[in-house]
Amino acid sequence: MITSAQLKALIEALSATVAAHAAELTDLDSAIGDGDHGANMKRGFDAVAGEADAISAKPEAEALKAIGTKLVMTVGGASGPLYGTLFLTLGKELTVSPDDYPAALRRAVDAVAARGKSAYGQKTMLDVLYPVAEAVEANKSKAEIVAVAHDAVAATRDRKAIRGRASFLGDRSIGHIDPGARSSALLVEAVAGVL
Amino acid sequence: MITSAQLKALIEALSATVAAHAAELTDLDSAIGDGDHGANMKRGFDAVAGEADAISAKPEAEALKAIGTKLVMTVGGASGPLYGTLFLTLGKELTVSPDDYPAALRRAVDAVAARGKSAYGQKTMLDVLYPVAEAVEANKSKAEIVAVAHDAVAATRDRKAIRGRASFLGDRSIGHIDPGARSSALLVEAVAGVL
Amino acid sequence: MSNVGIVIVSHSPLVAEGAADMVRQMVGDDVPLAWCGGNPDGGLGTSVEAIIAAIDRAWSENGVAILVDLGGAETNSEMAVEMLDPARAGKVVVCNAPVVEGAVMAATEASGGASLAEVQATAEELSPA
């Protein structure tokens, strides 16, 4: 069970890494999208951070749902309902089976795929989230999980985008890292730094 | 050959009948379209009337082309390029075969159909223009031609629209007169009153 | 009003408002109609909160058809529908159709008293399978 203090530190770490990398995320999105992924993520996690006290006072599962709802309501791009669904589903699953983090994460990533009508390998955030879920299930160390996430980001470079705006570019999306994959790895790294 | 005085009277008669019936045309278009046919036609024929002197000073064929160009440039709805094409083609055909009005009219109506990717029987202005072209070819009297036009307007009521905005209504377009058919009959009647 | 309602969701508030003008020109006030566009800061994007509010404004007991433009507008609209009261959510569909042309066609169909399924099918005829 994650404590209230950990929740607060988590929210701060997530919003800090998003803010620190907003320009990078925007640049990645400018290359193969509409150049707003940094601003979208920052809007969302700033809003979450703005309610850090109220959210972290809630029980773990409720806090995760509150983060998800906030992201859904504030991000404004495709990544909003996707990351929102990730946190909302984590909260729902942990309500049903408290402490079974690997199963909750797996279900949450499946829910993101359902929300996006997408799958692993299409050059999206799922290309990071699925390997991370697997590493968590395999009980890998935090350092290993973070390494898996960053490797998974790098692996999006050679893929052709099949979902999201980058898919409009067809073959020209090859050679670029997916912005949502990168933000996923940043979030994973922030979580690993706190828990 | 139509004289300059006749051309001027013709322009005045056309713009007068359109102005007098603008509200009616708009009402017809409100029922099965976007309610702008009266305003569109008035904008177009007012613009033509505003250059009545200059246009009627031109030789017949050139005058007809000038009317067509003016309509194309000012009507602002689908009827603009369609009536524009009618007058432009009349002018072109009369340049090639002066005085062969029946052939020029037939070719002009065919050009309207090509412009609209449409055909007789689809509840459009063509449902009037084709019967009129036929009546002219059959050398009917002016009164007969006008009667053909008005009968053709009435016949659009029971048809289902296949082209133009009214086609969006599907079966619900049945039971209404087509606004472009009505305006065609008004133009035919005005021409018959002058020539 | 018992006709199916129409909601227009675009990344651009200008597109959404202009499409609504085109719809009004075809159907007048016969169809409940609402639009939204722009992310929560007003930039290009969409807002789940604004979509929920638009569904509310265009509410009809016979259902509401949502027309969206690109990816994020669709995902955010689907999210918005799921966040509705379940009794309402079952009466709202996100159409797989172009936003402007779909809105005009869907609204024209709705103005004749068509069902939600008919309105959706009319809009979706405009889209490749």
Added chain:
Amino acid sequence: MSNVGIVIVSHSPLVAEGAADMVRQMVGDDVPLAWCGGNPDGGLGTSVEAIIAAIDRAWSENGVAILVDLGGAETNSEMAVEMLDPARAGKVVVCNAPVVEGAVMAATEASGGASLAEVQATAEELSPA
């Protein structure tokens, strides 16, 4: 600039401007782009004169793809193309595609240096046959 140009023609100036904003967000200044909307009085409709002027602003020697919304916008655009200098007219196509989605997809394709035929085909994939 050698990329194919994009012209957006809507009955509504708001739709045309908003769609152009969405295009610019995807492709920046890599694609010649122009829009027009409204009849010659500014009401909903289209203007051949404005379309010709927009083609001029978005001119590229590699061609111009026009995206239109409904009937009159298409007919007026086809008329506008025919009124161009014949050498230019052969390099302009009116796409059978939804105006907003088609403009974004066509411009994205054009920004990669695609030919006019490729740009048109990309936009038209969005339309049922």
